[in-house]
Structures are given as C-alpha cells and as structure tokens.
Amino acid sequence: MTNFNLEAITRANVKNMKPYSSARDEFENFTLNMIYLDANENPFSNGMNRYPDPQQKELKLIISDKNNVPKESILLGNGSDEVLDLVYRAFCEPNKDNIITLPPTYGMYSVLASVNAIENREVLLNEDFQPNVDAILNAVDENTKIIFLCSPNNPTGNSFTDSSVIKILNSFNGLVVLDEAYIDFSEDQSWLSVLNDFPNLIITQTLSKAYAMAGLRIGILYASKEIITVLNKIKPPYNINGLSQDTAVKKLLQSTMPAQVKKIISERKKLVELLETCEFVEKIYPSDANFILIKVDDANFRYNQFLENGVVVRNRSNQPLCENCLRISIGTKEENEQVFELIKSINNVQKSIIY
Numbered sequence: 607m608t609n610f611n612l613e614a615i616t617r618a619n620v621k622n623m624k625p626y627s628s629a630r631d632e633f634e635n636f637t638l639n640m641i642y643l644d645a646n647e648n649p650f651s652n653g654m655n656r657y658p659d660p661q662q663k664e665l666k667l668i669i670s671d672k673n674n675v676p677k678e679s680i681l682l683g684n685g686s687d688e689v690l691d692l693v694y695r696a697f698c699e700p701n702k703d704n705i706i707t708l709p710p711t712y713g714m715y716s717v718l719a720s721v722n723a724i725e726n727r728e729v730l731l732n733e734d735f736q737p738n739v740d741a742i743l744n745a746v747d748e749n750t751k752i753i754f755l756c757s758p759n760n761p762t763g764n765s766f767t768d769s770s771v772i773k774i775l776n777s778f779n780g781l782v783v784l785d786e787a788y789i790d791f792s793e794d795q796s797w798l799s800v801l802n803d804f805p806n807l808i809i810t811q812t813l814s815k816a817y818a819m820a821g822l823r824i825g826i827l828y829a830s831k832e833i834i835t836v837l838n839k840i841k842p843p844y845n846i847n848g849l850s851q852d853t854a855v856k857k858l859l860q861s862t863m864p865a866q867v868k869k870i871i872s873e874r875k876k877l878v879e880l881l882e883t884c885e886f887v888e889k890i891y892p893s894d895a896n897f898i899l900i901k902v903d904d905a906n907f908r909y910n911q912f913l914e915n916g917v918v919v920r921n922r923s924n925q926p927l928c929e930n931c932l933r934i935s936i937g938t939k940e941e942n943e944q945v946f947e948l949i950k951s952i953n954n955v956q957k958s959i960i961y
C-alpha cells in the first residue's frame with residue numbers, strides 16, 4: 607500500500623493560507639426572498655447580473671448522481687486544464703519538485719509543468735503504448751509529487767492495463783492523476799468505482815468530449831474529500847461562469863451522450879475497416895477513444911493531401927514512438943461519408959507518381 611500523506615505533500619503556503627471568502631460564500635441561499643446588497647452587483651435583472659454559484663451545487667449534484675460519487679469528492683474547473691493546474695499549484699513546489707509523464711501523451715501536462723516551474727521527468731511508454739512501470743518507479747525521487755496517467759491515452763487511443771495502474775498507485779507515495787477524458791468511449795470501466803480504495807488517486811474527466819460541451823469549458827476532478835478541500839482553498843472563487851453552469855445542467859438532463867457515443871463508436875469501426883484496405887496505411891492502433899491513430903507511409907504528405915481536400919487531421923509524427931502517425935477524430939456519418947471517399951481516392955494515388 608502507498609504511504610501517501612496529504613499533509614506532507616501539500617505546499618506550506620497553501621496549508622497556511624486563508625482562502626478568499628466571496629460574498630456568495632458567506633451568503634448564498636438565493637431561494638430566500640431577500641434583497642441582495644452584498645456583492646456590488648448591478649441590481650437590474652438580465653439573467654446574468656448576479657455572480658454564479660462558486661461551488662456549482664446544482665451541476666455537482668447531477669454529476670454526483672450520474673457517477674455515484676459524493677459531491678464533496680468533486681471539483682469543477684474551467685476545463686480540465688484548470689483542475690490540472692490547480693493540482694500543480696497545490697502540491698508542487700516551483701524549482702524544486704518534479705512530476706512524471708509518459709509520452710506520447712496529452713501535451714498539457716508538460717505545458718503546465720513548465721508554467722509552474724516543475725521538472726517533467728518523461729518516461730516513454732513501451733512499444734505497445736503501455737506504461738513501463740519499473741522505469742517509472744525508478745524515476746521517482748523524494749521530490750516527485752505527481753505521476754500522470756492518461757487512459758484511454760491521447761494520442762495513442764489505448765487504455766492502460768489495470769495491473770500497471772494498480773502497481774503505480776500502490777508503490778508511489780505521491781499523487782496519481784488518472785485522466786479519463788475518453789472513458790465514455792471505452793468498454794473498460796472508469797476507475798471512479800474504486801476511488802475510495804486509493805487515497806492518492808485523482809481522476810479527471812471532462813464535458814468536452816463524449817458530452818459534447820467543449821465550448822462550455824467544464825473539467826471534472828474526483829478525489830478524496832480531503833484533497834478536494836485543499837484544491838477548493840486555492841481555486842478562483844467564480845471559476846465556472848453562470849452561463850456554462852446553467853447550460854451544462856440542462857444538457858446533462860437531456861442525456862444525449864450514450865446514443866451519440868454509440869454512433870461515434872460505430873463510425874470508428876467503419877473507418878477502421880476502410881483503412882485496413884488501404885495501402886498507404888501501415889498500422890492502425892486499437893482505439894478506446896473517439897479518434898484513431900494510424901501509421902502511414904509519409905505523414906506530412908498524407909496530412910497535406912487531407913488538408914488540400916478540406917479535411918483537417920492531426921499530424922502526430924513529431925511525438926516519440928509516433929513516427930509517420932496521424933490522429934483522426936471520428937465525425938458524423940455524413941462527414942465520414944465524405945472522408946471515406948477522400949481516403950479511397952488518396953489510396954489510389956501512388957505517392958511515387960506525385961513526387
């Protein structure tokens with residue numbers, strides 16, 4: 607078992623600080639018919655003249671019900687980017703501490719490490735895109751505060767094995783952030799059901815992908831109540847704006863997610879079947895996400911072919927282990943019909959003829 611100690615891992619300035627107490631923290635019961643003269647708001651009602659709920663109670667209640675997690679274990683942020691940044695700021699001492707990431711993976715972990723002046727120790731995934739657990743644990747020293755695991759991983763699309771995640775959780779005395787941005791596209795279960803078993807586990811999810819609300823910027827962090835209390839202390843008071851809170855509540859109640867995810871997965875299967883017949887495609891990596899990673903004969907050449915025909919994909923060939931790889935998100939059926947025609951025509955054009 608991990609010897610995780612929240613007290614020991616929290617930065618001293620965070621432990622010692624007094625959080626900002628907003629007007630809405632001190633008096634928040636809007637259901638009472640009161641006259642609110644406590645926040646210097648403009649009193650003329652227009653649907654957005656009041657500050658939003660700093661604790662997003664209505665939205666958290668829905669997320670808590672959906673996922674069977676107590677609301678005290680939930681923190682919401684302005685995108686996952688914000689909740690991840692809060693984790694750095696609460697637990698990593700600038701110019702002293704380090705974190706571990708497993709490239710090829712999501713770029714924000716490394717950007718946030720740079721912004722916060724935290725060393726990023728990169729331990730490459732294995733050839734099969736699984737964590738190299740021994741190398742990860744070897745990279746840990748007394749200043750290693752966080753290990754970032756992204757499963758299903760972006761850009762590779764695969765999920766990490768349960769045994770590697772459990773070994774890391776049990777052997778590491780710092781925090782393990784498990785990014786589940788793509789979990790709804792996977793047949794694997796979320797790690798949320800065992801959140802209570804691991805005091806050092808932080809799980810992040812987002813409304814940006816399966817839930818179709820990337821424009822609202824809502825990221826979700828789940829952890830022990832104790833970890834959430836620390837993060838709440840340092841979060842900006844009104845970090846989720848009122849329009850985003852209201853819209854997210856409405857959209858979550860509509861429950862369109864499962865049907866859309868089913869369609870996306872069925873389109874993913876069709877795309878894989880087509881790519882399997884293509885000569886320019888050398889490898890199709892298995893995907894638990896709403897995108898697939900493929901290795902092609904010449905990524906820059908194929909990327910430009912797509913682009914010239916009005917289709918923007920992501921060229922990941924500069925990432926380690928991703929030489930000549932393109933990442934293709936799954937669109938609607940109608941979009942895919944056009945993309946399929948394009949892929950067929952691309953496949954008929956020999957690269958050597960064009961050169």
Ligand SMILES: *Cc1c(COP(=O)(O)O)cnc(C)c1O
Nearest residue numbers: 685686687712760787812814825
């Ligand atoms: C897209 C994505 C996110 C989502 O970020 P938001 O800021 O919530 O939109 C998080 N993690 C990974 C790995 C992603 O690919």
